[in-house]
Amino acid sequence: MNILRYPLIKSLLKNRWPQFTIMVVALAGFLVAILSGLFGTPVGSRNFGIVFVWIAWWALLMLVAVPFLGRGWCSICPIPAPGEWLQRGNLLGPDDINHRDHGENKKKNSVFSVRSVVKPHNRRWPNRFRNIWLQNGTFLLVALFSTVILTQPKVTAIVLAAFLFVAVGASLVFERRAFCRYLCPVGGFIGLYSQLAPVEVRVVDTAVCKAHTEKTCYTGSADGYGCPWDVFPPGMVKNTYCGTCMECLRTCPHDNIAINIRSFGADLSVERVRKMDEAYKAFIMLGAAAVYSTVLLGPWGTLKLAAYSVGSLPWLAYAASFLTLILLALPGLFWLMIWTGIQLSGSALPTKKLFIAQSYALVPLGLSAWVAFSLSFVFANFSYVLAALSDPFGWGWNLIGTAGIGWTPWLTSLTPFLQVGVLLGGFLWAAITSRKIASENTINTLAMKLSAPVIIFCLTFTLILMGLLVA
Amino acid sequence: MKETFARIFAVVLILGGTFTIGFAWWFGRLDSITLHARMPEAGGWMPGDLTIAINQPLRLRLTSDDVMHGFAIGQSGQPAVDVKPGEIADITLNFDQPGTYTFYCTRWCGANHWRMRGTITVTGDAPEQTVTPPLYAQLGLDIDAPREAETVSEEQPSALRGRKLFDQLSITNLPTYLSPDYYRSHSPEQAWQDLRDDPELGSYSDQQLWNAVAYIWGSNTTPEALSIARELYAQNCAACHGESGGGDGVFSGEQVNIQDEAGGMSSGHQIVSPADFTNPEQILSAAPALLQGKIIRGGMGTGMPMWGVIFTEDQTWALVSYLYTFQFEEVPK
Numbered sequence: 001m002n003i004l005r006y007p008l009i010k011s012l013l014k015n016r017w018p019q020f021t022i023m024v025v026a027l028a029g030f031l032v033a034i035l036s037g038l039f040g041t042p043v044g045s046r047n048f049g050i051v052f053v054w055i056a057w058w059a060l061l062m063l064v065a066v067p068f069l070g071r072g073w074c075s076i077c078p079i080p081a082p083g084e085w086l087q088r089g090n091l092l093g094p095d096d097i098n099h100r101d102h103g104e105n106k107k108k109n110s111v112f113s114v115r116s117v118v119k120p121h122n123r124r125w126p127n128r129f130r131n132i133w134l135q136n137g138t139f140l141l142v143a144l145f146s147t148v149i150l151t152q153p154k155v156t157a158i159v160l161a162a163f164l165f166v167a168v169g170a171s172l173v174f175e176r177r178a179f180c181r182y183l184c185p186v187g188g189f190i191g192l193y194s195q196l197a198p199v200e201v202r203v204v205d206t207a208v209c210k211a212h213t214e215k216t217c218y219t220g221s222a223d224g225y226g227c228p229w230d231v232f233p234p235g236m237v238k239n240t241y242c243g244t245c246m247e248c249l250r251t252c253p254h255d256n257i258a259i260n261i262r263s264f265g266a267d268l269s270v271e272r273v274r275k276m277d278e279a280y281k282a283f284i285m286l287g288a289a290a291v292y293s294t295v296l297l298g299p300w301g302t303l304k305l306a307a308y309s310v311g312s313l314p315w316l317a318y319a320a321s322f323l324t325l326i327l328l329a330l331p332g333l334f335w336l337m338i339w340t341g342i343q344l345s346g347s348a349l350p351t352k353k354l355f356i357a358q359s360y361a362l363v364p365l366g367l368s369a370w371v372a373f374s375l376s377f378v379f380a381n382f383s384y385v386l387a388a389l390s391d392p393f394g395w396g397w398n399l400i401g402t403a404g405i406g407w408t409p410w411l412t413s414l415t416p417f418l419q420v421g422v423l424l425g426g427f428l429w430a431a432i433t434s435r436k437i438a439s440e441n442t443i444n445t446l447a448m449k450l451s452a453p454v455i456i457f458c459l460t461f462t463l464i465l466m467g468l469l470v471a
Numbered sequence: 472m473k474e475t476f477a478r479i480f481a482v483v484l485i486l487g488g489t490f491t492i493g494f495a496w497w498f499g500r501l502d503s504i505t506l507h508a509r510m511p512e513a514g515g516w517m518p519g520d521l522t523i524a525i526n527q528p529l530r531l532r533l534t535s536d537d538v539m540h541g542f543a544i545g546q547s548g549q550p551a552v553d554v555k556p557g558e559i560a561d562i563t564l565n566f567d568q569p570g571t572y573t574f575y576c577t578r579w580c581g582a583n584h585w586r587m588r589g590t591i592t593v594t595g596d597a598p599e600q601t602v603t604p605p606l607y608a609q610l611g612l613d614i615d616a617p618r619e620a621e622t623v624s625e626e627q628p629s630a631l632r633g634r635k636l637f638d639q640l641s642i643t644n645l646p647t648y649l650s651p652d653y654y655r656s657h658s659p660e661q662a663w664q665d666l667r668d669d670p671e672l673g674s675y676s677d678q679q680l681w682n683a684v685a686y687i688w689g690s691n692t693t694p695e696a697l698s699i700a701r702e703l704y705a706q707n708c709a710a711c712h713g714e715s716g717g718g719d720g721v722f723s724g725e726q727v728n729i730q731d732e733a734g735g736m737s738s739g740h741q742i743v744s745p746a747d748f749t750n751p752e753q754i755l756s757a758a759p760a761l762l763q764g765k766i767i768r769g770g771m772g773t774g775m776p777m778w779g780v781i782f783t784e785d786q787t788w789a790l791v792s793y794l795y796t797f798q799f800e801e802v803p804k
Contacts, residue, residue: 024481028488035492042536046557092477393492395499396532396559403558 002204002258004249013246013259016093019076027078030160032392037157041394045407047153048392051384053160054150059378061190062370070194074187074243079163080180083171084228087120093250094222122175125182125230131277135188136284140326142185143288144319147295147307177228180243192281193367194239195267195360200260201233201242201249208256209234217248217257224250233257238267240278268360268433271440276352279359280331286362286461287326289369293468297376334359337453345449347442358454361434365458368426369465372419376469379415383408416470423469427462431455503530503561506589508540508554510581516574516589525569525595533560540587541577545781551577566593573780579710582725585776605779607764610656614764615771620660620756624681629800633686636679642671648683654691655788658758659684659795685799691759692792696785700793703786707778716748716797742774748797755798762791 004010012018029052037049044050065073085091142149142159149155163184170179180187203209209217217233220226227233229243233252236242249257294300295307295318306314338355341347347354383405390403397403431451438451507517513536523529533542535556543551544564552560566572576587607614637645647653648662657665666672666680675683705714713719723745748754757765766787769777782790 020477021480024484027481028484031485031489032492035489039496041534041557043557090474091481092474391559393496394534394557394559395496395505396534396561397495 001261003261004257004259009259010249014249016250019246020092022076023078023081026076027081030078030164034157034160034164036393037153037155037160039393040153042153043394044151044153045381045384046387046391046394048388049153049156049160050151051381051388053156055378055381056385058374059382061186062374063378066190066193066197067367067371068197069199069244070197070239071187071190071242071244072197072199074180074190075245077180079184080167080171080177082164083168083179084177086118086168087122087171087175088225093224094220118172120172123173125174125178129182131275132182132188132191132281133277134182135185136277136281138183139185139188139281139284139288140323143291144322145310146292147304148310150296151308176226176230177243181229181241188281189285191240192278192285192363193370194242196265196364196367197239198262198264198266200239200262200266201244201246202236202258202260203234203252204256204258206234208254212254212256216251216253220247221251221253223253224248226251238270238273240267240273265364265429265433268363269436269440271357274356274360276356279356280327282359282362282366283330283334284326285366286369287322287330289366289373290461290465290468291322291325293369293373293376293465297373298468334362334454334457337457340453341438341450344452345438345442345446347446347450349441354450357437357440358434358451361430361437361451361454361458364429364433365426365461368422368429369461371426372422372465372469375415375419375422379411380409381407382410419469420466423462423466427458430458434458499532503532505532505534505559506542508533508535508537508542508576508580508587510537511583511586512581513537515587516576519589520592521589522592522594523566525593525597526565526567529564529566529591531562531564533562534558538580539578540580542574543577544591545573545575546783547572553578564591566591569593569595569597575781577706579722582722584710584722585707605763605767606655606760610760612758612761612764614761614768618753618756620658620752620754622660622663623751623755624663624678626678626681627800628678628681628685628798630682630685630689631800632679633682633684633689636675636683637686640671642669644669644671648687649690651691654687655759655763658761659688659755659798661758662687663755688792688795688799692789696789697793697796699786700789703782703790704793707781708790711745711774712748713745716794718745718747718750720745742772743770745774748794751798754795759788759791759795762794763787766790 004013033049033053036047040047040049061073088094145155149159166183167179170183171177209215214221215232216223216226218226218231224247227247228245229241231241233242233248249259295303298304302314303318306312306318309315335351335355338351338358341358342349342351342354384407386402386405390399390401391397392399434451434454435447438447438454442450504518504521506521509515509517521529531542533552533554535554535558538556540554541551542554542560542562543549549564552562554560570593572591572593574589574591576584578584580587637649648666653662662684663677663680666675666683667677672680672683704712709720710722711718711720713723746753765775766782767777767779769775769779778787
């Protein structure tokens, strides 16, 4: 169902003001998070930066935005905004007709024109890095230091400021949203899990696009910019790289863009665009969920201390174990499952191809793991949000009268049941996906044998995570 | 036009917001001092030294940057204030006497909790005051000299039984033995020896005389003083000396020599285990004046803090009398 059939929704999404307003407000909040981290109380539970980024935003992202809206967050994310404004020379939208080259010929007569100060280079992103390997790397880099980042406001502020700095730099050197597409550690996994979302941006009729010689959805027009995510909308078959920024909706002169409500996980059955970098992203996210559940929520003090003592020998051992588990052990074990499946089914398909294809079964498993992990602390700690709203810096303010609210865990008796439900649901979804993927090039009777080891892998992981989170 | 409006909107919201926050921060600092509490390893009180003129209100905004701390000013009747992580506690202090006041942490925040102190210097003119040296100094006691009781009681001396004994007696020196001067300047062992050497008490057993010593010690304190001392001990001493006085408090094994740890010059003293008040050889050889000295001066690098700037004289004597309750049964009410 195309929700753009409703004029109100369509006008709201096509109009730049709602999106721009939310982005500016989010950017203001983002700057407050940085300022509170740098100048506010170093007590994480009372600091806006920690509370809003790692509890409120994380809850919104993992429990609502990603599962239901895919890359919905990316459409209003404030991090790329300043860079993009500098790149475009405008905050709101194109104001002349020379926009096919994404801003090289912007007008130069405005007294406010940032172009008089900054001149973007608009270089193309290097071909060899046109994948998400760098995003895999940036996520791992953040993950290795996560115990410190998540608990120390100053470190959180530095990381957020670094995101902003790199995003601005990328926008000034490269064309479009290079940071979001190729560098953002968050964007990488949002893209992976956006395949599960029940919403998609697609063209209505590709034949219309073929006849449209200007391809304004990619090149831009006076009504909007060419796809900031460097995606060619008519060729888009899955959500992974669509930032849902709505520029194509604005630039398409034929009203040929749709926002469809669809079944959950529809992209997982798209066979032709499966890649090793995305497969590895699935392993990284799966492994990171297990490691976080062990280190951050588990009762092992020595492990916590090792993860926290950045630079020490125990931390190096922790980092080495973390990377080994995620980059070698998990994929290695999964490869073994694929090999076993091939032996059982007698499939003639290449192991590598099956490895990549079956790893997409880990996408629902991974998202359920992250949802279950997030549930364990989001409700328990959400009361901190109310106190931080009143006193974001811990300076003794009481802006909305909630500064005195103490820590009150919510729904903690319900959380384990929700977690078990989510994990079991994720496992079933993964098992069904594995079975479907196995059936793509194999007859039904053999498909079961091909996917059985993968299903056992998923079940084992689910039980381990259930043990870590609930038992 | 729309673009200009968008720019104004963004600038007002972002720069205006930042400016407002900066202004609020500056404005909040105008009439107060924010005193940050951190575990001593992370800096302790920040700032650690404050100066204020006499009779000028000192508004403090207390906040903890790590764990729960407490704020109190030594030798004052002001109740302690909890300093919670990330929260602000506002207090206003008034000093009508010049001098140097010590503020300190009242919560066991870590192994070096007792090092967490700061000073408030109150400036102004005041009549010169004469300072009386503490009793241990007047008596010329060497409070660091090794000591160990040679004679100890076989059973725990009972003040109650000692009282019964004294009630039956009409000896010449009884008022002397019971006097505060005698009590404060003699160790229990010395007192027992005096009683043993008293010809009028020759027929009494050693244990009966230890009971008499317990009574002398008990009669020089009150249940009220012991109650205050019990609270002071639990708050300030038990972390190292243990709740039961056995020298086995939670931080007893965690004291470190800060100079050595920092790689600098050593004080020449070494951290020693906290005194065991349940050990009769240690406590029965110590006169109250000596324990008073230990408390007010501290252990000079041994790990025992100096409490002279924290406790009042009455509190110190109350604490001293409480320490003997680990040896003697309490005075009967």
